[in-house]
Amino acid sequence: MSNPLPSHYAQATRTVLRYAIVMAVLGLLSGVVFRESAKKLPDSAVHAGIGLEATQHLALVHGHMLLAAVIVPIAMLGAVFLSRAAGGGEITPRAFKMLTRGYLPFVTATIALMYYKGYHFLLSVRGGETDLVAIDAAYFGGATVARYAVYGVIHTAMFATLSLFLLGVWRSLRPSTGTP
Numbered sequence: 001m002s003n004p005l006p007s008h009y010a011q012a013t014r015t016v017l018r019y020a021i022v023m024a025v026l027g028l029l030s031g032v033v034f035r036e037s038a039k040k041l042p043d044s045a046v047h048a049g050i051g052l053e054a055t056q057h058l059a060l061v062h063g064h065m066l067l068a069a070v071i072v073p074i075a076m077l078g079a080v081f082l083s084r085a086a087g088g089g090e091i092t093p094r095a096f097k098m099l100t101r102g103y104l105p106f107v108t109a110t111i112a113l114m115y116y117k118g119y120h121f122l123l124s125v126r127g128g129e130t131d132l133v134a135i136d137a138a139y140f141g142g143a144t145v146a147r148y149a150v151y152g153v154i155h156t157a158m159f160a161t162l163s164l165f166l167l168g169v170w171r172s173l174r175p176s177t178g179t180p
Helices: 007-039 043-047 050-085 093-126 132-142 144-172
Strands: none
Touching (some): 007 050, 007 093, 093 132, 093 144, 132 144
16 A cells, blocks of 8 residues: 555544444444333333333434444544545544544443433333423432533533544645645
8 A cells, every 4th residue: 555544543543443333233232222121111101101201212322322423433534534535634643532532432421321311211110200300300319400510511522522623634634835
């Protein structure tokens, strides 16, 4: 190969692809877990219309996981390689760290929060609670401020790290000042 990848490109590519593969498998399994968990709802909850509300949060995990943890990271690698193919400059190792050590862990934290919320609702309904407002109020141990702080920090950090990575890709697209 006449133009081998810089080592930080290769390392980041391996990291992102491994992450995406693991998350794809977990994302597919999350669909099965959701269906099996939903089957264990009491008939009284299903007939009262609470069943949909109790499983809605878990139902969303599957799609969010596949999109945010599989498709977006692979699309970011695609942007890197398209930038390189278009004659763009080298993307810095720091930009790649924003993707691999920033975005990916924050996506994982987001998915963990989705699972926590989904099972909080599902297990509350299984336990006999049918007041959705009370279930929501009890989420995060009733610590509403902590709940919003955690969600805010994780989502902001996820946005910031992905934006910084994309800024690195954008900067790599500047026309070169030297002549070949």
